[in-house]
Amino acid sequence: MVNRERGNQIEYFFNPNNKIENVKQTISGHSYFTTWPVDSLISIRKKLNTKLKAYNLNYWQSEFCILENTDDIGGGWKRDLGINTALYVARVIHADLTIANASSWQWWTALTNANFKDGLIYLDTGDQKDLYNLNKMKSDGNFHDSKLLWAFGNFSRFIRPNMQRIKIQLNEKKTLKKQYKDLMLSAYIDKKTSKLVIVAINYSDTDKTIDFSGYNIQAKYETSKDKNLEHQKVTKQIITVSGRSVNTLIGSTSK
Secondary structure (H helix, E strand, O other): OOOOOOOOHHHHHHOHHHOOOOOOOEEEEEOOOOOOOHHHHHHHHHHHHHHHHHHOOEEEEEEOOOOOOEOOOEOOEOOOOOHHHHHHHHHHHHHHHHOOOOOEEOOOOOEEOOOEOOOOEEEEOOOOOOOOOHHHHOOOOEEEEOHHHHHHHHHHOOOOOOOEEEOOOOOOOOOHHHHOOOEEEEEEEEOOOOEEEEEEEEOOOOOEEEEOOOOEEEEEEEEEOOEEEEEEEOOOOEEEEOOOEEEEEEEEOOO
16 A cells, blocks of 8 residues: 655645745645556545645646556556547546646657557567567667657647646536546646647547637637547637547637
């Protein structure tokens, strides 16, 4: 059993009685072993956010890949280039940004030659009898992009530094646990330009139709089983979000 409360670093560094000067009001943490089951994904981040608010701290999520065993995607062993791992990680990002209020989020590694869920682009020799021989890869080999790479793009390509997260919610009343198995929305705005970015994660198998008539959505980028950040021009504000997909909607708050 992993001990999720290994210390009280926030109190150690930021308790006024300790008088540690010249320490930035920011704390970093990893999301390992805090993402399953969904109840834990939510409750741990709520508890963290309460502590951050008490000490007026900024939070950076500084490292994550798949380690813990889950019902949704199994454990970290064996590569998964498909949409399942991409959706799982997108949900973790969503929780870290919206519940823990993280202002920075990092993945473990970009390139990997391992048979593990730890990269965005996967390398191998191309030889099925000796796929993971690193020495062979120094002179030749193959690379494979993952759906996780493209799902990251739904966040990192469009949510830029100095953007601010703003409130957005569906009219449907669902518990967070049910929401995290269904449709998740987060929104970000550039106050200088009024540019609006909405990331919509549809974890369910069913297409969802959403009324965005309060906004001015002009484009949608979808990552799903068959699409990699595929662009679609938006002319109507009633938008369908495909089942098992990560989407970025681009627009503005003014019509």
